[in-house]
Amino acid sequence: MKVLIVSDTHRRNDNYIKVLERVSPVDMVIHCGDIEGSEYLIAECAGCPVQMVTGNNDFFSDLPREKEFQIGHYKVWLTHGHNYYVSMGNETIRQEARMRGVDIVMYGHTHKPVVEMEGGLIAVNPGSLTYPRQEGRRPSFIIMDLDRKGIAHFTIHYL
Known part of the structure; x- marks a missing residue:
């Protein structure tokens, strides 16, 4: 299974479309918030199931603030992260x-990509496809691959 994880597109979707063209086909797209009214486009272009939550800039969105769901045998918690002070760490x-009791937490908000595995918990932040803030400031996303044994592997990619 191949999962595309993105965040913080802020209604500027050119890079999202480029990424989809580059990595397709994918089995799922996950957006960690700050979509700013592009929910329909994010879902329509994906061509697969999409999980999305609101971010701190999604003022008029009907999306949930948080979600919990399964990917393979992993329990995933999806949230934008601003309510959990991720800008401070x-x-x-x-x-x-x-x-x-989740296995993976996926969040955004900081615009900096992170994959941390510690104590049985995986923390994943794809950074931002629109306004990256990490050193080098390259738009980023994450691919999560489940291998034949169902083990998740995460790779940070840059445009």
């Missing part, structure tokens, strides 16, 4: 993820 969101 991801300790609070990781603690909340452990209390919820």
Whole structure:
């Protein structure tokens, strides 16, 4: 199974479309928020199931603030992260993820890509396809691949 994880597109979807063209086909798209009214386009272009949540800039969205769902045998918690102070570090969101009993927490907001595996918890932030803030400031996304044994592998990619 191949999953595309993106975040913080902020209604500027050119890079999202480029990424889809580059990595397709995918089995699922996950958007970690700050979509700003492009929900329909994100879903329509994907051509597969899409999981999305609101971010701090999604003022008029009907999307949920958080979601929990399964990918293979992994329990995933999806949230934008701003309510868990991720701009100050991801300790609070990781603690909340452990209390919820999830295997993977996916979040955005910081515009910096992260894949951290610690103590049985995987924390994933794809960064931003529109306004990257990490060193080099290249738009980023993550591909999650489940191998034949169902083990998740994460790769950060840059445009």
